[in-house]
Amino acid sequence: MSDHSRRPRKPAKPYRRPKKDPVRILAFDALRAVDERDAYANLVLPPLLRQAREKGDIDARDAALATELVYGTLRRQGTYDAVLAACVDRPLRDVDPPVLDVLSLGVHQLLGTRIPQHAAVSATVELARAVLGDGRAKFVNAVLRKVAQHDLDGWLERVAPPYDEDPEDHLAVVHSHPRWIVSALWDALGGGRAGIEDLLEADNERPEVTLVARPGRVTTGELLREDAAEPGRWSPYAVRLTAGGEPGAVDAVRDGRAGVQDEGSQLVAVALANAPLDGPDRAWLDGCAGPGGKAALLAALAAERGAVLLASEKQPHRAGLVARALAGNPGPHQVIAADGTRPPWRTGTFDRVLMDVPCTGLGALRRRPEARWRRRPEDLDGFAPLQRALLQTALESVRVGGVVGYATCSPHLAETRAVVDDVLKRQGGAELIDARPLMPGVPALGDGPDVQLWPHLHGTDAMYLALIRRTR
């Protein structure tokens, strides 16, 4: 018998059930849905939170924490993957996705929140026991203990390439964006390091909830009576809910007199509506109207002037959303489902036309935390012909002297200036007009005549607008 066999055996630890932590389990479920089913966090999370609240599992503070854990983990995934790659002894692609989700949630708590270190590790290990089992929980524990050896800055020094060696790779790791997006945003923004860093960080912040008071239906004064409501910065119709706010609890939002709408989108609609025009101003078109945010504002502005809006959208179910957004509009309007590249209306019918074309959405990354990891550079090739065809339709749909607004919620130059330049070169008989004076008081709009808004400069999505007048 060896000495070893004579040693008294350590009593086995009694089995202990994992502690129930509904917040982290909910956050994990949301991450799995985003990962497995390509779901959108902003669509998956609200029903999960509602169910958990109805069951009495979580309260409002828990819901805020769960939201922060999910959004933060998704946004910072690029940074956290770089940290995890340094702590796991095999390529991350060989780690089971559910294990990676638990690890990322743990890294976010350790490096991206004020949750104390021991609580972050123990809560994540308990989560791992509950959803992965004891064996894999040990692996999670070992990895998170390595992660806990440094704070975020310490890790960034270790895992990000030096800025001087590779500025784009450095920014991609530090600010958690794919490199090709860093590169595209920088091309569009121009300037030096400070500007692009501010922009990338702004993409990592949750945007304020902004309401639009649809003119003729409700005043900003009424909306400003809500808790922590403040006037918008730029749009005369905007009200910001600065404490996060629950728009669904606002009467005027429930009955459609107001809506939730980023100030950038409001500025685009208002600029088109106010662009100078000679001659009649009766017929307006929104050619890509779904889900109807800009159409609802345009319809209300049109009603004030005795004009009529035709809101057209290719997808029938989205045309249904437009009809809902426009219900109760004080003036005449029509909603149709139609392909804007084969329009059912006659050429030269409209005085004002908005084409807010489908795009990569790189200007709204702060709203969709997973979007930056799903988009691929090849997506641009898919949008390019459609964007050109829709702008072409817009120019054919407007009368001579009328105005077209070409808009994207992407600042990517391939979706903005390149499209406008190409179409104008081919088309002739149309000229750009300066959009900047139509956004009075808004600074830093660029060299014109088109405008590009930015999250870090304006607090809006990165909306682009070119205004084009048909001259013959």
Ligand SMILES: C[S@@+](CC[C@H](N)C(=O)[O-])C[C@H]1O[C@@H](n2cnc3c(N)ncnc32)[C@H](O)[C@@H]1O
């Ligand atoms: C950027 S969204 C418009 C957002 C909208 N203006 C708003 O403010 O709510 C682009 C819309 O164009 C629609 N679309 C895509 N292809 C189209 C086409 N060929 N003709 C018309 N609409 C199209 C999409 O379904 C989508 O609803």
